[in-house]
Amino acid sequence: MPTMEQELVRSPSAAPRNAQSPRRMQYARAFLGLFLRDLYVLRRESIPFLIRVCMNPLLFLFVFTYIMPHMSDGAALNPTASMGGANFSTVLLPGLMAVAIMFSGIAAVALPLAQEFGITREIDDRVMCPLPVSAVAIEKICFSSVQSAIAAAIVAPLAYYVPATPVYAHVANWPFLLTVLILASLTAGALGLFIGTTVKPQQIGLIFGTVVMPITFLGCVYYPWAMLDRMPVLQHAVLVNPIVYMSEGLRAALTPNTPHMNTALVLVMLTFYLFLLTALGIRGFRRRVIG
Amino acid sequence: MDAIIKPTGLRTGSTLTEIVRVNGLRKVYEGKQRVVAVDGIDLAVREGELYGLLGPNGAGKTTTISVCTTRVLPSAGSVCLDGVDVVASPALARRSMGIVPQYNTLDRACTVYENIFFHCLYFGFSRNDARERTAQLLEQFHLSDRASAYPAQLSGGLAQRLQIARAISHRPRVLFLDEPSAGLDPQSRIAMWDAVRALRDEGITVVLTTHYMEEADALCDRVAIVDHGKILVEDTPAALKSSVGAQKIYALELDNYEDAPQLAGQIRELQGVFEVEPTPTGLRIFAGSADGLLPEIVRASNPYGLRDLTVTETTLETVFIRLTGRDLRE
Ligand SMILES: Nc1ncnc2c1ncn2[C@@H]1O[C@H](COP(=O)(O)OP(=O)(O)OP(=O)(O)O)[C@@H](O)[C@H]1O
Ligand SMILES: [Mg+2]
Numbered sequence: 001m002p003t004m005e006q007e008l009v010r011s012p013s014a015a016p017r018n019a020q021s022p023r024r025m026q027y028a029r030a031f032l033g034l035f036l037r038d039l040y041v042l043r044r045e046s047i048p049f050l051i052r053v054c055m056n057p058l059l060f061l062f063v064f065t066y067i068m069p070h071m072s073d074g075a076a077l078n079p080t081a082s083m084g085g086a087n088f089s090t091v092l093l094p095g096l097m098a099v100a101i102m103f104s105g106i107a108a109v110a111l112p113l114a115q116e117f118g119i120t121r122e123i124d125d126r127v128m129c130p131l132p133v134s135a136v137a138i139e140k141i142c143f144s145s146v147q148s149a150i151a152a153a154i155v156a157p158l159a160y161y162v163p164a165t166p167v168y169a170h171v172a173n174w175p176f177l178l179t180v181l182i183l184a185s186l187t188a189g190a191l192g193l194f195i196g197t198t199v200k201p202q203q204i205g206l207i208f209g210t211v212v213m214p215i216t217f218l219g220c221v222y223y224p225w226a227m228l229d230r231m232p233v234l235q236h237a238v239l240v241n242p243i244v245y246m247s248e249g250l251r252a253a254l255t256p257n258t259p260h261m262n263t264a265l266v267l268v269m270l271t272f273y274l275f276l277l278t279a280l281g282i283r284g285f286r287r288r289v290i291g
Numbered sequence: 292m293d294a295i296i297k298p299t300g301l302r303t304g305s306t307l308t309e310i311v312r313v314n315g316l317r318k319v320y321e322g323k324q325r326v327v328a329v330d331g332i333d334l335a336v337r338e339g340e341l342y343g344l345l346g347p348n349g350a351g352k353t354t355t356i357s358v359c360t361t362r363v364l365p366s367a368g369s370v371c372l373d374g375v376d377v378v379a380s381p382a383l384a385r386r387s388m389g390i391v392p393q394y395n396t397l398d399r400a401c402t403v404y405e406n407i408f409f410h411c412l413y414f415g416f417s418r419n420d421a422r423e424r425t426a427q428l429l430e431q432f433h434l435s436d437r438a439s440a441y442p443a444q445l446s447g448g449l450a451q452r453l454q455i456a457r458a459i460s461h462r463p464r465v466l467f468l469d470e471p472s473a474g475l476d477p478q479s480r481i482a483m484w485d486a487v488r489a490l491r492d493e494g495i496t497v498v499l500t501t502h503y504m505e506e507a508d509a510l511c512d513r514v515a516i517v518d519h520g521k522i523l524v525e526d527t528p529a530a531l532k533s534s535v536g537a538q539k540i541y542a543l544e545l546d547n548y549e550d551a552p553q554l555a556g557q558i559r560e561l562q563g564v565f566e567v568e569p570t571p572t573g574l575r576i577f578a579g580s581a582d583g584l585l586p587e588i589v590r591a592s593n594p595y596g597l598r599d600l601t602v603t604e605t606t607l608e609t610v611f612i613r614l615t616g617r618d619l620r621e
Contacts, residue, residue, distance in 0.1 A: 026415055027382070033412035040409075041400045124362065125396040129413040130385045291320075291354075291363035 030131040031139055038143040052107060053151040057096040057158055065089045065163030089163035090258060094250030095221035096159050098184065100151040102219075102243055105188025106195065106212060108144035113196030114204035117288055127289045137193055137285040141278060144189030149181060156254075169254050176263060180249035183270040187242055190277035197284030219243030224251060226259035242273040310465055310496050311336040311359065316368035318354050318520075328354040330520035332368075336465070336498055341491045343511035344500040345607060347617075351520040352500035353393055356469050359498070360390045373464050386414065389458030389495075393469040395450055397442035397457075404429065404438040407457050414461035424460055432456040432486065448479030455486060459495060466490060468499040472506055484510055504607035516611055523614045531610045537565050537577035540603045540612075541588055545573040546596025554595050561587050568616070573598075575612070 042049060065088060116123040126136050160167050171177050199207055218238050220228075225248050228235035238244050248261035249270060311334075318329040329351040336342045344352045357363035359370050361381035370377045373387040398406050407428055411421035429435045432452045442450060451471065459466055468487065472480040487510060491497055501507055507514045508528045515525040524531060545551060551574050555567040558574070563581035567574055574592075578584055589597065603609070611617075 023383070026386070029415040030413045033409060033414075036412060037398075037401070037405075037409040040405070045400075120396070120399065121392070121394050122396055122398060124392055125398055125410075127362065128360070128385055128390060130382050130415075132382050289362065291357060 027131040027135060030129045031135055034126065034129065034136065034139045035143055038139075039146075042147065049147070050154070053100060053104070053154050054158065056103070057100060057155045058162070060096065061089075061092065061159060061162040065092065065165060069164045087165050087168075089159075089165045089167045090169065090255050091222065091224060091251075092163070093156070093159040093167055093169055094254050095247045097152045097155050097250050097254075098219065098243060098247035099216055099221050100155040101148040101181075101184050101246060102188045102191065102216070103212070104148040104151040105144050105185075105190075105192035106207070107192075108147045109140050109189055109192030110196035110199070110207065111204060113140075113193070114199070114201040117196075118201035123289055133286055133289060134282045137282045138278070141186060141189035141193055141281070144192055145182070145185035148185035148188045152181060152185070167255075168257055170256070171254060172256055173253065177250075177253035179267065180246075180253050180270070183267065183274060184246040184249060187246070187270055187274045187277060190274055190281050191242060193281030193285065194277045197281055197288055215241050215243045220247045224248070224259045225261050242270070242277070245269045245273070308338040309335045310338045310373055311342075311498060312371045313355070313359065314369045314371075316355065316358060316370065317366045318351070318358060318363060319366045327520055329358070329365075332517075332520070332522055334515055334522060334525065336496060338464075338496055339491065339494055341487070341497045341510060341512045342499070343507040343514040344498070344517050345502065345504060345507040345514050345611075346500075346517035347502055350502075350517040352502075352517055353469055354520075355517075356390075356467050356498070356500060360388055360467055361385060386461065387464045389461070389463040389466040391451070391454045391458045391466070391468045391471060393473065395442070395454065397450060397453060399442050402439050402441055403434055403445070403453055406442070406453060407460050410457050410460050416461070428456040428460055447474050448476070448482065451475060451479070451483060452486065455483075455490075459490060463495070465496045465498060468497065470500055470502070472501065472503060480506070504611070508607050514607065516607070516614065518611075518615055524610070528607060531607060532605050535577065535605050535609050535613055537609070538580040538605055539578050540605070540609055541576040541578065541585075542570070542601045542603070543573040543576070543588070543592055543597060544599040545592065546598055548573050548595075550595055554592055557591050558588060561591070577609075577613070 245266050249266040252260040252263045313334045316332040320326040358365045361377050372384050375384040377384040407425040408421050516523045551569050558567050563579045563584050566577040
């Protein structure tokens with residue numbers, strides 16, 4: 001009767017029915033502690049963070065939506081010449097936000113992970129927190145999504161005010177915009193986790209050329225997906241790219257007059273990628289930290 | 292067997308409370324090359340004890356500790372820590388343990404102060420409690436004046452002290468130290484020993500690994516000697532040393548070591564010699580502390596081209612040599 005004895009010994013100290021709640025409390029506090037630590041470090045490194053977030057879209061906007069329209073033979077080079085009824089600046093607003101969200105996911109999760117898994121093995125410190133290993137991975141995704149959201153909020157005004165040509169944006173449906181932003185930010189973090197746990201730490205430098213650039217350029221960032229209709233193979237092939245749904249979702253939310261993908265499809269696909277990449281990322285994370 | 296690892300067994304245990312219990316632990320790394328890192332280890336650490344795992348590189352010490360601290364899953368066997376099965380409930384078990392791994396895992400983005408402060412938060416301290424605990428630990432480990440330094444600015448000894456301070460900040464019942472003196476100069480090592488003894492006096496059970504026999508001898512209440520993933524013996528350092536019987540070891544290096552067996556025969560006859568065994572370059576003689584043995588050994592071995600002779604007192608290293616025929620440093 002060992003089970004009965006155990007029950008008898010345990011019951012006075014911790015009633016079995018309540019055993020779950022202190023544990024949840026323990027997990028919640030550890031999770032919060034990790035999150036606070038990340039916030040704290042981010043606050044201290046806010047200037048490098050701002051530079052990282054702003055540099056790419058600023059340069060892009062400056063060259064393509066400011067310099068080019070002002071060039072002497074501008075018409076020939078001018079990418080702002082109408083694109084599906086919308087001008088290039090308008091196309092870029094959601095696109096550049098999507099890139100900022102995705103970049104933040106990589107920079108906030110994949111790059112630090114490469115370092116923590118590599119020589120420093122700092123990850124062991126985080127993994128020794130009193131919560132399940134998968135929760136440590138989920139904390140990384142959540143924190144990265146905060147960075148992504150901040151990045152998107154910084155890029156939006158840049159993309160609105162820098163271009164020399166007008167940007168036609170208006171938000172008809174705020175809940176939809178927020179949903180897309182949150183889903184896209186979390187998915188970007190999950191993508192960062194997946195990449196950071198899949199790629200060998202020594203090769204993390206290569207992912208910019210082999211992963212980040214292709215998914216950006218083939219991610220309907222610089223053109224609406226609907227405009228690919230003359231190239232059906234390409235139009236279908238890019239559907240495997242999660243960035244497509246980030247840019248198209250933001251396009252639908254921010255610049256509804258540009259051609260954009262069906263909003264329900266965007267939400268479904270972003271959710272699908274969020275779960276898929278999170279599951280793969282957690283699996284990779286567990287494999288890396290538990291021998 | 293089964294009853295011992297049950298939590299009830301630990302709580303109601305009357306005489307000596309076991310706080311760490313490892314049963315039939317095996318760890319096999321599958322891969323291109325299959326490595327059996329731990330090959331059936333059983334051990335029990337009592338509450339308040341300073342317990343050492345002594346063994347050469349690759350013996351499986353780190354792997355054993357990593358399983359105990361939930362960072363490696365065992366291939367077979369179980370580990371029970373403070374009544375919690377570490378494989379089944381790792382998150383719960385982590386609350387009762389502190390760990391200082393073999394390498395530096397300090398948070399490089401945070402200062403000395405923040406390393407301890409955030410660690411306390413992870414373990415559920417309120418901000419005020421965390422602040423108080425951090426200040427107290429910085430004081431105790433003489434780190435107060437470096438509180439705002441970053442880990443990269445610390446010397447090896449300071450970083451090690453910070454790692455220990457951080458590991459015990461949530462008041463664990465067991466502290467695991469993996470090779471705590473690796474890379475420390477003799478002075479820092481002695482300071483580290485003092486710090487570890489002070490922790491034991493506070494009532495924290497300490498499990499450490501080392502390949503320095505002096506460290507195991509000076510520091511540990513009980514020592515397990517590990518080699519090739521197995522525990523060869525386990526006892527107090529004094530008992531281990533006296534188990535050898537001999538008080539002195541004479542190591543001979545001979546030019547004509549092919550004839551060593553013949554010389555071994557002669558030396559065995561000498562008064563006070565317990566045992567003679569061949570080594571790759573000569574002989575190893577285990578003997579009592581009788582005076583006058585040295586000249587006789589020299590006289591007997593001179594015709595065999597005696598090149599070098601070293602005499603050592605019995606140490607834990609002697610125990611290791613007796614058990615494996617190898618030197619701990621080889
Ligand atoms: N992740 C791993 N994959 C494959 N083999 C491993 C792994 N970790 C350890 N080993 C092997 O397991 C054996 C035991 O290693 P372990 O690190 O436990 O030894 P140790 O006693 O701590 O040695 P040291 O004094 O060098 O730290 C070694 O042969 C090592 O090569
Ligand atoms: Mg080791």
